[in-house]
Amino acid sequence: MxxxxxxxxxxxxxxxxxxxxxxxxxxxxxxxxxxxxxxxxxxxxxxxxxxxxxxxxxxxxxxxxxxxxxxxxxxxxxxxxxxxxxxxxxxxxxxxxxxxxxxxxDPNAPQRGNDLQYTMTVEFKEAVFGKETEITIPRTETCDTCHGNGAKPGTKPEACSVCKGSGQQEVVQNTPFGRMVNRRACTNCSGTGRIIKDKCGTCHGAGKVKRQRKIKVRIPAGVDDGAQIRMSGEGEGGLRGGPAGDLYIVIRVKSHEFFEREGDDIYCEVPLNFVQAALGDEIEIPTLTEKVKLKIPSGTQTGTYFRLKGKGVPKLRGYGQGDQHVKVTIVTPTSLTDNQKELLRQFGGLSSDSSNGQDNEHHESIFERMKKAFRGD
CATH class of the missing domain: 1.10.287.110 (DnaJ domain)
Incomplete structure (x- = not known):
């Protein structure tokens, strides 16, 4: 031993x-x-x-x-x-x-088909507003020729002569510990309890065939990254009259250059120049559906957030929409005339300071992303 x-x-x-x-x-x-x-x-x-x-x-x-x-x-x-x-x-x-x-x-009882999973990548706005599309998935389906029993049309499977249709074989032994039964899958029928003498020419006795199937899918408005959509009965076909499995579609949402999403709310960042922040202004802001006016009060500081109510993502379960949150960032001018520089020195009572190149690059990138949002990219 x-x-x-x-x-x-x-x-x-x-x-x-x-x-x-x-x-x-x-x-x-x-x-x-x-x-x-x-x-x-x-x-x-x-x-x-x-x-x-x-x-x-x-x-x-x-x-x-x-x-x-x-x-x-x-x-x-x-x-x-x-x-x-x-x-x-x-x-x-x-x-x-x-x-x-x-x-x-019962080895001959109806057997439910396997579930399938499909990963679908959608654009940011497609997830927000929803869409209808068509996908192609490979799956096994019940054979139309034999209707899933694996036998040639006009014939049918027979009960296994070894296990009498039970799908199991037993070996009995008497030991000092008592009577022991070793039960295992029948080797003659591989545990199915059936023998197919004349196999179906389409599925070769398997009862299933592999196919590419086109399926229409509706992506609901407001779906978020990682969400699953269950499509009942669109998985693999069952055996011996069993129901088909389900198809689970996992959603992956691409990022957007201007908008970011947190739950049902949308966040974005817009640049303001020094004069707008100091004196106040009314600026145009891109949203998911349109351009809206936003009033900037005088004395606004960089990093301030403004809320556009109801301009966010439609709620997946329920009514209404989230909000859009706008963060303003003050852009420091880098190309000034001598007269402008002198005026700023007089205003601030300060000596000339060099601008931070890295901050300028960051603000320029904000401008570019905002331009794309206005174009609807």
Missing amino acids: ADKRDYYEVLGVGKDASADDIKKSYRKLARQYHPDVNKEADAESKFKEVKEAYDVLSDDGKRSTYDRFGHVDPNQGMGGGGGADFGGGFGDIFDMFFGGGGGRR
């Missing part, structure tokens, strides 16, 4: 673990490695290993014996080859976790 891992290591718990800790770890690992959920090649063997470890450590008597002697030699009946399932099988565990109601899962 040198190749057998320690049961505590298998479940990822310490030797002083409580019964609740053991059960919690087992349920997590059994769900992770269950062959009906995990399609990796070694999932079945890992599931068996986890189940065997739990069956020993969850029983006080077996756990005590294991703590004293470790793994018992298989010739003396400790598990019949290391893969024994103590009193239950894959179907029983799957039903316990996924709502099977205590009975075995």
Whole structure:
């Protein structure tokens, strides 16, 4: 038994673990490695290993014996080859976790199709005002020729002669610990419970085909970056009459050169010259839909915010719109005549100072972005 891992290591718990800790770890690992959920090649063997470890450590008597002697030699009946399932099988565990109601899962029952996810990138204003568009997605759909049963038209699948349609095989062994049942997916029918002798020529027995499907999508006004749109029934097709899955569209919104968004509010930055800030003015501000007049009071300081009520983003759930917040930045003049310089010296009673080139570049960039906003870029 040198190749057998320690049961505590298998479940990822310490030797002083409580019964609740053991059960919690087992349920997590059994769900992770269950062959009906995990399609990796070694999932079945890992599931068996986890189940065997739990069956020993969850029983006080077996756990005590294991703590004293470790793994018992298989010739003396400790598990019949290391893969024994103590009193239950894959179907029983799957039903316990996924709502099977205590009975075995019918391998021929209708099966819901998989959900799909599609990432869509939209422009800033498209997210604000919404749009209708069309996308193309690859997805598997129910085969129109065989209607999903995988059989050639005029024929139908037959019950597997090995498992009698149950999709499972059982191996029973008597051991010193009691009667053990090893239940696994039927190797003859791969757990489907059916054998297709004459396969459909379109889907080759799969019951599904891969197609490129065009779907019309409506992006609601006010949608934000990271939002999801659920389209019921637009995922992959189901099997044996099962419903199709859903399509989830994840929205990614491009940034805007002039506007920034926070929730339903819009923010922008506009430049003012020294005279406008000192004496006051009325300036034109671009919004998402139009140009509006904004009154600047005399003595306005750089960094001051003004609010344009109702000029923000339409509320996605509810009525009305957010607001637009306008931040003003005072632009320092850099090209002055000698007369202008003298007047400023007289006004401020200060000596000449050189302007900050970096600030000037920042203000110039504000002008450029504002020009684009006026053009509707």
